[in-house]
Amino acid sequence: MQSKSKLTLNQIPCGYIATDLKSQITAVNKVLCEWLETSEEELLGKHIGTLMTTSSRMLFLGNILPHLQKNQQIEENYLLLKTKLQDALPVLINCKEILHDNQAYYSYALMKMQRRRLIEEALVQERRRAEMATEEKEAMNLELQLAQKEIVQKQQALEIANAELQALSATDTLTQLPNRRVYERELEKNLALYQRSRQVFSIILFDIDFFKKINDLHGHDIGDLVLQNIAKILTKQLREIDILTRIGGEEFVIILPLTQVDQAKDVAERHRSAIAKGDFVCGKVTASFGVTQVHPDDNNSLLYKRADQALYLAKQNGRNRVEIK
DSSP, X not given: OOHHHHHHHHHSSSEEEEEOTTOBEEEEOHHHHHHHTOOHHHHTTSBGGGGBOHHHXXXXXXXXXXXXXXXXXXXXXXXXXEOTTOOEEEEEEEEEEEEETTEXXXXXXXXXXXXXXXHHHHHHHHHHHHHHHHTSOGGGHHHHHHHHHHHHHHHHHHHXXXXXXXXXXXXXXXXXXXXXXXXXXXXXXXXXXXXHHOOOEEEEEEEETTHHHHHHHHOHHHHHHHHHHHHHHHHTTOOTTOEEEEEETTEEEEEEEXXXXXXXXXXHHHHHHHHHTOOOTTSOOOEEEEEEEOOTTOOHHHHHHHHHHHHHHHHHTTSSSEEEO
């Protein structure tokens, strides 16, 4: 992974592991290392199964990994990892096979499940109490009613926890925009729709000009405010069907369904102008935009690469401009 990718991985609020197709670990992020009380150097090169408890490793090798190898992705699998002190850490794992530099990898996202596990255990205990109470005398009816009320409250707490988990896994915490996971999912949906019915769409890739200089001169807190302000400015101008995502660092992508490239260029120009006219605490801020339309032989990678080439052209031609490819 490049240093920019590592920086992005260390910013996401969940654990991350990348492995080769033999399940040997090739990358981890800081969050995972902190959870496991270990270092990146100790994890790299190990088989991912060595991070799990014995029972979870058997489940992973016997069921989850074969499913991943067959379907190229898995979702919401519950496993127990081992910390350095041999404590069991409950996690929810999603994984997808990806291509990076023409090399296939398994990309794992891990969410801590300690709170959910405690709630589920409490729910099981309360259900047992309720079952026992129904068999007791009428004198126990009041206790049964209280236990049932507590169950409802805990179920509501579990639903809230699940909703928070789902939102967290799909939201960039800094800008509150949809994150890379949403971008990849929505791009796949639009590509599939295009293959079925030739429903055209375009994407806009843009980033902030001289963003590193903003961070260097004014500090990362001001840089964060710039990112948040841009998210607010552009969100106000989106159509309901458009999807604005932050995919990492100062880089954003807008997916525009039912939009030809010329229309998309006009949209990008409005966004460029809105940013240039925006009120930022660090002074004038501009952005460069690359625009492209889906082609018949496109996949996620090709479509993004073409937009990136257009963005690079915008940078070469002076920045604060829109180019199409």
